[in-house]
């Protein structure tokens with residue numbers, strides 16, 4: 081819940097601290113960026129500082145407000161509670177009702193919607209009424225992957241804090257500092273999102289990487305069927321926390337291309353590897369064009385084994 085725990089994102093961080101320094105935050109902010117990039121950490125730090133009694137640009141960590149917030153018992157901190165995978169209109173009504181109360185211990189109330197892009201249209205319309213005329217002492221914080229799935233009228237009433245991916249070398253350093261093995265592989269696969277890298281680090285990625293190295297050394301005609309099964313097996317092990325099949329399939333292709341790129345650097349005879357790399361890129365492109373993972377992997381296995 082501290083700005084000092086935020087890695088990178090200097091511009092966004094400076095912007096938020098300027099707002100705090102000014103002492104007059106506006107009614108709503110939407111934190112936008114890919115999953116795992118650090119939106120939650122930054123938003124929590126902003127929330128804690130907005131509530132902190134020291135009124136500085138970083139929460140003090142020791143006042144009544146900071147202690148209650150850390151314990152999850154702050155009366156002026158409200159989070160929208162969502163049961164399913166979307167925000168229902170009833171859940172939104174309850175949240176908007178909570179917003180109406182006056183602050184009890186802090187100078188303001190901070191009300192948070194963690195998955196703003198999961199609002200149903202009805203919920204969004206219900207929220208819009210509150211957002212149009214928020215109580216003066218309320219700051220609304222929304223988090224979303226992109227503003228595309230939010231009502232334009234919601235976006236236009238909030239100040240957007242946009243977070244991009246972390247630079248690769250920085251992410252590698254952070255992971256290495258935390259003692260995470262295979263920091264370079266994880267940094268590449270996570271596309272600059274620290275949270276995603278940490279989730280991947282706990283998964284089967286290192287195992288798959290080891291197996292992949294062995295499998296690629298054994299590419300030859302007649303092994304295509306077995307390789308296709310292996311590719312699909314890896315994909316299902318790398319599905320990630322939301323269990324999206326496509327995510328696992330993309331990870332397999334990213335790992336494969338990383339492996340071929342490395343071999344390209346190490347080995348003189350590069351024509352075959354270039355071809356293999358090319359085939360892997362093509363497969364990734366097909367996946368992006370919604371060809372089924374099964375078909376993509378089978379075709380790739382066949383062409384890799386005869387390349």
Ligand SMILES: [Zn+2]
Nearest residue numbers: 132140143146
């Ligand atoms: Zn404090």
